[in-house]
Amino acid sequence: MSKVPYPKTKYYKVKCASCNNEQIVFDSVKSTVKCNVCDEILAEPKGGKAQILGEIIEQYS
Numbered sequence: 001m002s003k004v005p006y007p008k009t010k011y012y013k014v015k016c017a018s019c020n021n022e023q024i025v026f027d028s029v030k031s032t033v034k035c036n037v038c039d040e041i042l043a044e045p046k047g048g049k050a051q052i053l054g055e056i057i058e059q060y061s
């Protein structure tokens with residue numbers, strides 16, 4: 001039996017354009033990600049990956 005490698009999940013630290021809140025957004029989102037503070041949309045699912053709409057400050061992998 002061979003092990004299936006666990007897919008690495010990338011994630012981003014995204015800054016909200018409206019209120020400057022910073023929050024973590026994963027690369028694979030299934031629903032719209034909103035800012036925890038002001039409800040601005042930070043990311044939308046697109047083709048199985050997140051389309052980041054806010055400002056990406058850092059990227060982790």
Ligand SMILES: [Zn+2]
Nearest residue numbers: 016019035038
């Ligand atoms: Zn916000």
